[in-house]
Amino acid sequence: MVDLQGQYYKIKPEIDSAIMEVIETAKFIRGPQVETFANNLSKYTGAKYVIPCANGTDALQIAMMALDLKPGDEVITATFTYAATAEVIALLGLKPVLVEVDEKTFCISSESVEKAITPKTKAIVPVHLFGQCADMENLIEIAKKYNLYIIEDLAQAIGSVYSFNDGSKKQAGTMGDIGTTSFFPSKNLGCYGDGGALFSNDELITEKIKMIANHGQKKQYYHDIIGVNSRLDTIQAAILDVKLKYLDEYCKARQDVAAFYDNAFFNNSDITIPYREPKSTHVFHQYTVLVNSVDRDLLKQELATLGIPTMVYYPLPLHFQKAFASDDYKLGTFPVSESLCKKVLSLPISTEMDNEQLEFIVNNIITTINKLKK
Numbered sequence: 155m156v157d158l159q160g161q162y163y164k165i166k167p168e169i170d171s172a173i174m175e176v177i178e179t180a181k182f183i184r185g186p187q188v189e190t191f192a193n194n195l196s197k198y199t200g201a202k203y204v205i206p207c208a209n210g211t212d213a214l215q216i217a218m219m220a221l222d223l224k225p226g227d228e229v230i231t232a233t234f235t236y237a238a239t240a241e242v243i244a245l246l247g248l249k250p251v252l253v254e255v256d257e258k259t260f261c262i263s264s265e266s267v268e269k270a271i272t273p274k275t276k277a278i279v280p281v282h283l284f285g286q287c288a289d290m291e292n293l294i295e296i297a298k299k300y301n302l303y304i305i306e307d308l309a310q311a312i313g314s315v316y317s318f319n320d321g322s323k324k325q326a327g328t329m330g331d332i333g334t335t336s337f338f339p340s341k342n343l344g345c346y347g348d349g350g351a352l353f354s355n356d357e358l359i360t361e362k363i364k365m366i367a368n369h370g371q372k373k374q375y376y377h378d379i380i381g382v383n384s385r386l387d388t389i390q391a392a393i394l395d396v397k398l399k400y401l402d403e404y405c406k407a408r409q410d411v412a413a414f415y416d417n418a419f420f421n422n423s424d425i426t427i428p429y430r431e432p433k434s435t436h437v438f439h440q441y442t443v444l445v446n447s448v449d450r451d452l453l454k455q456e457l458a459t460l461g462i463p464t465m466v467y468y469p470l471p472l473h474f475q476k477a478f479a480s481d482d483y484k485l486g487t488f489p490v491s492e493s494l495c496k497k498v499l500s501l502p503i504s505t506e507m508d509n510e511q512l513e514f515i516v517n518n519i520i521t522t523i524n525k526l527k528k
């Protein structure tokens with residue numbers, strides 16, 4: 155699905171020397187590269203504060219902890235997404251309230267969010283799924299109206315830009331109270347292991363986040379609140395600081411792959427190409443189509459035998475996961491999400507694909523669908 159080796163070889167000397175510098179200075183934890191990277195990412199995204207941490211799931215957990223939510227408080231998120239978001243809500247004794255997604259963007263539906271609000275609702279967690287921003291214009295309005303926090307999960311959308319009605323533009327992760335992201339290797343900005351970060355424009359929230367990520371201490375060995383241990387390794391920060399310089403280039407390469415697929419499928423009723431929300435740029439963490447006229451799993455299987463890897467993000471909505479099971483969730487509770495789970499297919503997309511590979515993929519998808527239709 156991704157070609158991380160090819161990506162590495164293109165910038166090998168820079169990466170190798172960044173890693174060696176950390177090893178030679180032996181500042182593996184809290185080395186200066188961590189702060190340098192945080193500052194550079196802050197400049198890139200426009201987030202006033204960037205606080206690195208150990209991974210994207212930790213970032214979500216630390217964000218929820220920083221907002222002083224109480225057990226039983228309700229946090230609204232989408233049912234069609236990666237489990238991490240709802241998982242940390244439940245882990246902290248909060249109540250994940252799952253809602254439907256928009257059938258075009260696959261991101262959380264703001265109408266469904268508003269309908270799910272109760273006096274216990276404290277926060278909304280939109281996930282900018284597959285590389286495109288959720289409906290932030292309306293979500294921010296709803297959050298203001300009901301006095302709710304917004305935590306944006308931008309693990310799949312770093313660098314995506316959202317345009318508001320008033321003409322202002324903001325990057326994913328800088329529009330709500332806190333943004334959380336992951337530097338998992340296959341993410342658009344990925345390191346060579348685990349990594350994550352939180353974004354905020356608020357100084358007090360940032361101070362709280364820093365304390366929580368560091369065992370609840372401001373001064374060493376004085377623990378004011380209950381925290382966790384969540385750090386970005388210096389080696390990972392050094393790698394990320396090199397790769398950040400190439401993020402726009404990587405993004406463009408992904409958009410070029412997407413344009414190739416678009417062009418191949420836009421007139422094809424068997425495949426629905428990803429919708430482009432006019433208010434958001436799309437950084438294509440995934441290129442996810444809907445398979446309309448044949449069995450998605452059969453197509454996936456056939457493509458695998460031809461050497462074409464595809465993925466299903468996600469096969470089961472959260473409301474049908476055993477971990478989040480509830481009697482309230484019957485078949486048909488969230489019909490859009492349930493249908494998406496049966497039809498979505500993510501095609502190979504990486505920064506290192508050439509037209510020959512893309513033609514091979516496209517031609518085989520078309521012939522395989524035609525074969526399966528007979």
Ligand SMILES: *Cc1c(COP(=O)(O)O)cnc(C)c1O
Pocket residue numbers: 209210211212235236238239281307309310335336337338348349350
């Ligand atoms: C990858 C991802 C996460 C979790 O990131 P980790 O670094 O693997 O913990 C959370 N949310 C979304 C939407 C993701 O894609």
